Amino acid sequence: MGLFDKFKNGLFKTAQQLTSGLETVLKGGPAISRQALEALEETLVRADMGAPTARAIIHEVEESAKKDTTHKVHLANHLRKAILGKLESVQTPFALPKPGIILLVGVNGAGKTTTTGKLAARFAGEGRKVLLAAGDTFRAAAEEQLTEWAQRAKVEFIRGAHGAAPSAVVFDALQSGLAHGADCLLVDTAGRLHNRSNLMEELRKIVRVAEKAAPGVHQEKWLVLDANTGQNAMNQAREFNKEVGLTGLVLTKIDGTAKGGIVVALAGELGLPVRFLGVGEQMDDLVPFDPGLFVEALVPVEAEHSS
Ligand SMILES: Nc1nc2c(ncn2[C@@H]2O[C@H](COP(=O)(O)OP(=O)(O)O)[C@@H](O)[C@H]2O)c(=O)[nH]1
Numbered sequence: 001m002g003l004f005d006k007f008k009n010g011l012f013k014t015a016q017q018l019t020s021g022l023e024t025v026l027k028g029g030p031a032i033s034r035q036a037l038e039a040l041e042e043t044l045v046r047a048d049m050g051a052p053t054a055r056a057i058i059h060e061v062e063e064s065a066k067k068d069t070t071h072k073v074h075l076a077n078h079l080r081k082a083i084l085g086k087l088e089s090v091q092t093p094f095a096l097p098k099p100g101i102i103l104l105v106g107v108n109g110a111g112k113t114t115t116t117g118k119l120a121a122r123f124a125g126e127g128r129k130v131l132l133a134a135g136d137t138f139r140a141a142a143e144e145q146l147t148e149w150a151q152r153a154k155v156e157f158i159r160g161a162h163g164a165a166p167s168a169v170v171f172d173a174l175q176s177g178l179a180h181g182a183d184c185l186l187v188d189t190a191g192r193l194h195n196r197s198n199l200m201e202e203l204r205k206i207v208r209v210a211e212k213a214a215p216g217v218h219q220e221k222w223l224v225l226d227a228n229t230g231q232n233a234m235n236q237a238r239e240f241n242k243e244v245g246l247t248g249l250v251l252t253k254i255d256g257t258a259k260g261g262i263v264v265a266l267a268g269e270l271g272l273p274v275r276f277l278g279v280g281e282q283m284d285d286l287v288p289f290d291p292g293l294f295v296e297a298l299v300p301v302e303a304e305h306s307s
């Protein structure tokens, strides 16, 4: 399956909802009225773009309609352009240096372990020497799950004794991985401890320890978010960013939701680049984020032909 088809399938539900919203707006005569813009804004909020971002996008749609053409046939185009602008303003190019570390953080169930496994397969496929480190030492099931992913992706895997301190496991894994020539080190972490401040403290410790074990090695800190959690994802992103200092986001389970607009809200309100989207449970169901393809899939061309 091509990359665009992955975006299209993944965003199907969200696109369907946006399209039907657009269709409703297009029904009421050819001119772009205030009423039509308000209806469109509601549609964006329903897709979870968040009120401030939806408002900003509609404002831009209105401006470009004034400049260009106020005929509704062009509404989808104006909309695409405004959304793309929001995404591109925060999207920096990404390539993991060799060697490079990626720490995956996030709450339980967000999709960290799955994403770690998918990333391992992807980087290994690019010919890199990948090492997986199991930083979630609290649940035996988490280590088992990562072991399976390592086997599937055919990459090296290091886990500690069950219940060992995560930071100690990460320290050993990174040191020995680098010593053995690994150039892509992926660290899965726990999503729940006794309470949230313990978790954040543990994660900060892992970040520090990683810097010590691999001095000068580039370190990415990605928050994995379940796209279904809506505005809660926004709060999580704020909290983790404040506590750990994030460098990027991964949005999972885009395939199951009509709320894929959360990607736009996160870009609009947090200014963090989205690195990957999870679009299913299989190994290759992870797509590198591309604002252009995202917007094309989100506001499909069919949306224009319904007026
Ligand atoms: N449909 C779908 N399911 C996903 C995706 N990513 C993860 N999952 C599922 O979400 C559940 C939790 O994932 P897991 O990686 O264990 O979350 P963790 O607790 O953050 O490590 C599992 O059942 C995964 O198969 C995705 O992109 N799409």
Ligand SMILES: [Mg+2]
Pocket: 112, 113, 114, 136, 142, 189
């Ligand atoms: Mg996990």
